[in-house]
Amino acid sequence: MTNSMQxxxxxxxxxxxxTNTTWNHPVFGGMIKKAVKEKGVxxxxxxxxxxxxxxxxxxxxxxxxxxxxxxxMGLQHIIIKNGWENKEFIKERTEGWDEYVKSLEFYTxxxxxxxxxxxxxxxxxxxxxxxxxxxxxxxxAMGITQHTHGxxxxxxxxxxxxxxxNFGLEGTGVNPLRGQNNVQGACDxxxxxxxxxxxxxxxxxxxxxxxxxAWGKKLEDMDDxxxxxxxxxxDNAGDSIKAVYIVGENPMMSDPDLHHAKEQFEKLDFIVxxxxxxxxxxxxxxxxxxxxxxxxxxxxxxxxxxxVQFSNMALNPPKGVKHDHEIIAELAKxxxxxxxxxxxxxxxxxxxxxxxxxxxxxxxxxKKGPGLRWPCPTEEHPGTPVLHSxxxxxxxxxxxxxxxxxxxxxxxxxxxxxxxxxxxxQHYHTGSMTRRSKVLDGIVSSGMIEINIEDAQKLNxxxxxxxxxxxxxxxxxxxxxxxxxxxxxxxxxxxxFAETAANVLTNNALDPVAKIPEYKVCACKVxxxx
Amino acid sequence: MCGxxxxxxxxxxxxxIIIYQIFNxxxxxxxxxxIDGKQxxxxxxxxxxxxxxxxxxxxxxxxxxxxxxxAGKCRACLVxxxxxxxLKESCAMEVREGMVIKSNSEKITEVRKMIVELxxxxxxxxxxxxxxxxxxxxxxxxxxxxxxxxxxxxESHTMELDCSSExxxxxxxxxxxxxxxxxxxxxxxxxxxxxxxWRSGHMKVICDDDVPMGESTCVQCGECVQLCPVGALTxxxxxxxxxxxxxxxxxxxxxYCGVGCSVDVYTKxxxxxxxxxxxxxxxxxTNKGMLCVKGRFGFDFLNREDRLKTPLIRKNGKxxxxxxxxxxDLVVTKLGDIKAKHGKGSxxxxxxxxxxxxxxxxxxxFARGVIGTNNIDHCARx
Numbered sequence: 001m002t003n004s005m006q007x008x009x010x011x012x013x014x015x016x017x018x019t020n021t022t023w024n025h026p027v028f029g030g031m032i033k034k035a036v037k038e039k040g041v042x043x044x045x046x047x048x049x050x051x052x053x054x055x056x057x058x059x060x061x062x063x064x065x066x067x068x069x070x071x072x073m074g075l076q077h078i079i080i081k082n083g084w085e086n087k088e089f090i091k092e093r094t095e096g097w098d099e100y101v102k103s104l105e106f107y108t109x110x111x112x113x114x115x116x117x118x119x120x121x122x123x124x125x126x127x128x129x130x131x132x133x134x135x136x137x138x139x140x141a142m143g144i145t146q147h148t149h150g151x152x153x154x155x156x157x158x159x160x161x162x163x164x165x166n167f168g169l170e171g172t173g174v175n176p177l178r179g180q181n182n183v184q185g186a187c188d189x190x191x192x193x194x195x196x197x198x199x200x201x202x203x204x205x206x207x208x209x210x211x212x213x214a215w216g217k218k219l220e221d222m223d224d225x226x227x228x229x230x231x232x233x234x235d236n237a238g239d240s241i242k243a244v245y246i247v248g249e250n251p252m253m254s255d256p257d258l259h260h261a262k263e264q265f266e267k268l269d270f271i272v273x274x275x276x277x278x279x280x281x282x283x284x285x286x287x288x289x290x291x292x293x294x295x296x297x298x299x300x301x302x303x304x305x306x307x308v309q310f311s312n313m314a315l316n317p318p319k320g321v322k323h324d325h326e327i328i329a330e331l332a333k334x335x336x337x338x339x340x341x342x343x344x345x346x347x348x349x350x351x352x353x354x355x356x357x358x359x360x361x362x363x364x365x366x367k368k369g370p371g372l373r374w375p376c377p378t379e380e381h382p383g384t385p386v387l388h389s390x391x392x393x394x395x396x397x398x399x400x401x402x403x404x405x406x407x408x409x410x411x412x413x414x415x416x417x418x419x420x421x422x423x424x425x426q427h428y429h430t431g432s433m434t435r436r437s438k439v440l441d442g443i444v445s446s447g448m449i450e451i452n453i454e455d456a457q458k459l460n461x462x463x464x465x466x467x468x469x470x471x472x473x474x475x476x477x478x479x480x481x482x483x484x485x486x487x488x489x490x491x492x493x494x495x496x497f498a499e500t501a502a503n504v505l506t507n508n509a510l511d512p513v514a515k516i517p518e519y520k521v522c523a524c525k526v527x528x529x530x
Numbered sequence: 531m532c533g534x535x536x537x538x539x540x541x542x543x544x545x546x547i548i549i550y551q552i553f554n555x556x557x558x559x560x561x562x563x564x565i566d567g568k569q570x571x572x573x574x575x576x577x578x579x580x581x582x583x584x585x586x587x588x589x590x591x592x593x594x595x596x597x598x599x600x601a602g603k604c605r606a607c608l609v610x611x612x613x614x615x616x617l618k619e620s621c622a623m624e625v626r627e628g629m630v631i632k633s634n635s636e637k638i639t640e641v642r643k644m645i646v647e648l649x650x651x652x653x654x655x656x657x658x659x660x661x662x663x664x665x666x667x668x669x670x671x672x673x674x675x676x677x678x679x680x681x682x683x684x685e686s687h688t689m690e691l692d693c694s695s696e697x698x699x700x701x702x703x704x705x706x707x708x709x710x711x712x713x714x715x716x717x718x719x720x721x722x723x724x725x726x727x728w729r730s731g732h733m734k735v736i737c738d739d740d741v742p743m744g745e746s747t748c749v750q751c752g753e754c755v756q757l758c759p760v761g762a763l764t765x766x767x768x769x770x771x772x773x774x775x776x777x778x779x780x781x782x783x784x785x786y787c788g789v790g791c792s793v794d795v796y797t798k799x800x801x802x803x804x805x806x807x808x809x810x811x812x813x814x815x816t817n818k819g820m821l822c823v824k825g826r827f828g829f830d831f832l833n834r835e836d837r838l839k840t841p842l843i844r845k846n847g848k849x850x851x852x853x854x855x856x857x858x859d860l861v862v863t864k865l866g867d868i869k870a871k872h873g874k875g876s877x878x879x880x881x882x883x884x885x886x887x888x889x890x891x892x893x894x895x896f897a898r899g900v901i902g903t904n905n906i907d908h909c910a911r912x
Binding site for chain 2: 217278
């Protein structure tokens with residue numbers, strides 16, 4: 001996030017797109033509700049489902065899944081046509097205007113109406129409300145990114161914010177809500193194929209030199225090419241990839257097109273899984289290593305607003321279980337690396353030494369308080385709640401020309417409905433923890449498919465009935481939840497439940513740049529089981 | 531002469547200091563007040579209760595809570611203020627320069643006693659097996675006032691417990707109608723489920739249109755339980771797991787979504803019992819003391835018997851228990867062999883968005899520094 005969650009009531013208008021906030025980030029969802037109901041902040045929700053926040057929205061528009069780029073660029077088309085843009089900000093802080101404006105020509109209200117399924121009038125009202133209300137913040141989650149054009153969607157969001165000058169001030173910004181408690185930290189720590197910690201590129205020789213020196217290695221021993229992504233490693237299993245070492249992940253539930261993922265995993269020579277439960281992935285491993293869970297360790301976690309927080313050790317791990325860092329350090333030692341840091345403190349000291357944005361964040365500073373937001377380069381630095389004040393990190397903000405691309409797969413005669421997937425309030429990701437929680441599994445213990453009343457009537461399906469859902473990749477049987485909360489022609493399945501695994505159906509088509517799969521759109525067929 | 535002169539000078543100096551102090555305080559938005567004969571400096575806009583609490587002066591409250599603000603209902607926090615008629619609610623009274631306050635006079639004690647006795651006479655306030663025993667604010671008041679049993683004999687009818695919700699038990703017999711739960715539900719977490727229903731002697735806290743909690747629109751975030759001063763709202767999963775004073779409290783960061791809520795985890799004998807949103811310094815915490823249903827009730831997987839407790843190695847197609855030494859040796863040998871045969875780029879690492887920064891760094895350093903590959907990624911995309 002460029003900004004912080006606490007700023008929700010500093011906005012004049014909030015734009016929610018591709019996030020079911022009250023389910024997926026519930027505490028922040030409540031903060032948005034409060035800002036809207038008690039502080040008079042205006043709210044726009046763009047979602048094909050009537051999500052919790054839609055009830056409070058000044059405008060709720062239901063775009064077709066996969067048409068977000070068209071919607072966002074369409075709004076910009078209207079904003080510029082009406083002169084609502086922030087000309088001074090565009091002139092002083094951005095570049096790429098000519099090409100960008102040219103690309104907007106495609107997104108006429110008529111075209112956008114056709115692509116999104118939202119009327120021209122509603123699109124105009126949305127553009128007007130968002131552009132003329134003052135400070136605006138965009139919040140999104142995987143509804144924006146999990147598309148074959150996820151990068152285009154994100155760029156469309158940042159274009160919109162740039163032409164309105166919505167950067168560098170409280171209550172503005174482009175704010176992705178991150179789904180896991182330390183997905184931000186895993187990225188910051190270089191858990192990505194292209195960067196070391198703090199986003200220092202592996203293809204940069206100076207960066208490699210810096211890390212080689214710190215680790216006592218020769219520069220020529222450092223890998224100088226960008227590595228493979230998860231989706232790449234799965235696709236190349238058996239070819240270029242022979243072994244995988246998996247820490248606390250469950251790709252056998254979370255990968256798209258699970259049948260394909262399973263086939264690929266079978267091609268591997270060696271699989272190590274380090275986890276707290278015998279997950280679907282651990283079940284296919286060659287070696288399973290039992291690891292400590294979150295409350296059984298201490299250390300830092302970085303939240304969606306870049307806030308580095310200290311978490312204490314409340315419990316000892318069960319007997320026989322080791323901390324993740326102990327396991328890794330022991331393996332390193334046995335593989336001949338004698339100076340591998342084997343304490344949490346030593347690891348954090350290296351992180352601070354090698355990552356400028358974390359340098360000022362000492363344990364002492366965050367142990368008592370509510371954490372610090374990076375960049376925080378020195379121990380005197382107060383942290384950075386708002387990014388891009390006065391200047392973007394790349395200098396001038398790039399307005400990006402965007403060519404519309406439809407989703408990889410859309411409804412046709414055979415697979416006539418569009419499936420979109422996501423999480424529920426009570427469950428989390430692959431369910432390996434929440435499905436084992438008495439209260440949470442007690443509230444919701446099985447998956448269901450949300451289907452519009454009219455569609456259900458057409459198929460002669462009643463609420464609570466078991467139906468068959470199939471895509472080009474597989475089929476599942478699942479209970480129908482007939483509702484008017486979802487747009488006609490669209491169905492929704494949560495992916496937490498192994499018994500009704502939504503990812504048997506999803507498409508593993510990827511965004512060409514981000515390599516993110518298109519979980520949010522695939523064609524499917526719903527049938528009555530007679 | 532000399533003595534008079536010096537005392538005059540002293541007086542002048544003192545006077546100047548006082549004037550200077552008042553001026554300074556005025557400029558800095560500070561006021562001086564006296565509570566029970568002791569002078570305190572306080573920020574303007576604070577209430578008498580805030581200042582008392584900041585300085586360790588005990589003033590009980592039942593309806594007031596830092597996260598729900600003043601309610602002015604229970605009258606437990608009444609104080610005497612010099613020059614002001616009657617007793618005043620300290621939770622609603624803002625401090626003024628020169629205020630002289632008594633927090634503990636005979637008159638106040640008498641009123642407080644009556645308040646507590648009325649509450650104790652109404653409903654069933656039996657502490658013996660109550661989950662709130664030891665951290666109940668009504669019990670605290672009764673203890674400080676030395677009330678063993680109430681004087682008043684009020685006939686009250688026993689109401690049924692509401693155990694319909696998966697996570698929360700509602701005992702209307704213990705409810706003192708302070709309204710904290712209602713404020714928390716409607717203005718903190720914004721779920722808008724709880725309200726007062728019915729009238730006069732029949733008044734009670736209801737869910738939606740007075741349906742059992744488990745059938746209502748309640749999402750079970752547990753904010754109401756955390757705010758309840760008594761045992762009217764308790765956690766089902768904590769029942770009978772240990773009295774409050776035997777529990778250990780540690781602040782952790784929630785393991786679920788990216789909001790990063792700060793959670794006080796209560797444990798006993800190395801078992802997880804329940805969670806509260808961190809109250810300390812709540813205004814600056816990411817979650818301002820609130821939690822969702824997952825942070826509140828979703829940590830009991832920690833106690834599960836089916837946790838992995840020993841390394842497993844696949845032998846003849848089956849995963850079998852092994853020692854750490856065997857497991858380490860196998861991993862080292864296999865990774866070494868594969869690296870030697872197919873190159874370092876043939877090994878891939880999936881690190882995790884669920885482990886700490888330090889652990890992610892360790893995996894990253896292992897992949898890049900020990901194996902020598904940039905094939906490392908995590909589920910940011912999935």
